[in-house]
Amino acid sequence: MTTVSRPRFTSLLAATLVGVYLLVVVGATASLADAVAACGTWPTCSGPLTDPQVAVATGHRLVAVVVGLLGLTTAVVGWSAATTRVRLALLVAGVAYPLQAGVGASVALEGAPRALAGTHLLVGTVIFTALALALAWQLEAETGTDDRPDGSLDTPDPALDETPVDRPTAPLAADVGPVARAKRVGWAYFQLMKPRLMWLLCLVASAGMALAAGPDLSLDTIVFTLLGGVLSIGASGTFNHVLERDVDKRMQRTSDRPLATHEVPVRNALAxxxxxxVLSLVAFLQVNVLVATLGFVAILFYSVVYTLVLKPNTVQNTVIGGAAGALPALIGYVAVTGWVGIDGLGSLLPGLVLAGVIFLWTPAHFYNLALAYKDDYARGGFPMMPVVRGETVTRKHILWYLAATLIAATALTAQTGLGWLYAAATVVFGGVFLWAVVRLHREQTESAAFRAFHASNAYLGTVLIAVLVDASVV
Structure with a gap:
């Protein structure tokens, strides 16, 4: 009897997962779902394929057949190699898939009543979740090792090395000319603001504004919200540099930061x-008080709650700390809506769902960096997931949070009515992100971790741009 290739099984499983996600996203995207439901016959769709609605409906049904066959092939090929819990997950997906097809037929024949459409989306999400669990567990069985460190779960296992990283000392200010000195000092202060975080967080806030305002977004709102965002990110980053200056000296990744190298005095950095x-609050107040309040909360959360409480004390620092990255979505949204009152809280739901996407994406994104810099974080004394729970568990959690992110992204399109561009972005780049994570499981190298890290950036950046475009087009 031929032994089944486990990598082939996981590849088929990953492909099936992407196929199911495509079907779920199409079902959640209003413009595409309406086209699918517009064809009142089943299983075939009458009408010329030159009609866009007929073409979408026919394509959706053909893809459903292909994905169903792919899922069946995956189960047959991998059943003997699968663990018990993987088999159980496959069984759940296998039972739910025909049910999903039946609900889809009812949607087509009965004109997509709201209850049926919701059931269709729910069953699709169950199938996707079951397959995501199966993939994570199978990859763990194939590639995992017992690399969990001994000792407490709340403290890093390796002994901390208190020795600062030896880096060449920059020339003293007196040893260079005034122009070079001004450039170097200016660059040091700019680095304190963590500029690499700005583009993505400003894009998050912009997506929040676009969801709330659509094509009617005013220039003043854009300018003052993003200006306040840049300044608040800079303030948070600078406070973080001040509070972590001693730890930064011990880590290779951060030992060249301006406070670690004494390029900027602590007193000056605090000022x-x-x-x-103050400047960020002034800018935010030009929008409304709620934006300024949330902006101040974001600064406090990142500078105090995350930096002082979460990061050095709990393995869940990245998960809970994701709230810092999610707040710009709400800031952007309420920049348009303002205070809506208790009765209007439901109108904030799109902004909250967008914030949820960012919150869930953060561990799937940052755990890759934690893997790449595992030893550095251990040296700094931070209980990051790979340091405390091991690399195998971390890789599994990356896949889990990626799946949760994709589900939240589907909820966003179902809630907001975003169009085909957003649907294409989350499916295509979600698939690329998944491919990078599967390769990370198999290769288990620093380069694979960075590949997945960059894939996560590409996913979120593309999805946010798609939100901006889809929400801004009438």
């Missing part, structure tokens, strides 16, 4: 952070 905080 700089305070000025940025």
């Amino acid at each position: 700089f952070a305070a000025v940025l905080t």
Whole structure:
């Protein structure tokens, strides 16, 4: 009897997962779902394929058949190699898939009543979740090792190395000319603001504004919200540099930061952070008080709650700390809506769902960096997931949070009515992200971790741009 290739099984499983996600996203995207439901016959769709609605409906049904056959092939090929819990997950997906087809037929024949459409989306999500669990468990069985460190789960296993990283000392200010000195000092203060975080967080806030305002977004709202966002990110980053300056000296990744190298005095950095905080609040107040309040909360959360409480003390620092990245979505949304009152809280749901996407994406994104810099984080004394729970568990959690992110992204299109561009972005780049994570499981190298890290950036950046475009087009 021929032994089944486990990598082939996981590849088939990953392909099936992407196929199911495509079907779920199409079902959740209003413009595409309406086209599918517009064809009142089943299983075939009458009408010319030159009609866009007929073409979408026919394509959707053909893809459903292909994905169903792919799922069946996957189960047959991998059943003997699968663990018990993987088999159980496959069984759940296998039972739910015909049910999903039946609900889809009812949607087509009965004109997509709201209850049926919701059931269709729910069953699709159950299938996707079952397959995602199966893939994570199978990859763990194939590639996992017992690499969990000994000792407490709340503290890093390796002994901390208190020795600062030896880096060449920059020339003193007196040893260079005034122009070079001004450039170097200016660059040091700019680095304190963590500029690499700005583009993505500003894109998050922009997506929030676009969801709330559509094509009617005013220039003043854009300018003052993003200006306040840049300044608040700078303030948070500077406070973070101040509070972690001693730890930064022990980590290779951060030992060249301006405070770790004494390029900027601590007192000056604190003053700089305070000025940025005040200026950010001034900018936010030009929009509304709620935006300013949330902006101040974001600064406090990242600077105090995350930096001082979460990051050095709990393995869940990345998960809970994801709230810092999610807040710009709400800031952007309420920049348009303002305070809506208790009765209007439901109108904030699109902004909350977008914030949920960012929150769930954060561990799937940052755990890759934690894997790449595992030893560095251990040296710094931070209980990051790979340091405390091991690399196998971390890789599994990356896949879990990626799946949760994709589900939340589907909920966003179902809630907001985003169109085909958003649907294409989340499916295509979600598939690329998944491919990178599967390769990370198999290769288990620093380069694979960075590949998945960059794939996560590409996914979120593309999806947010798609939100901007889809929401801004009438």
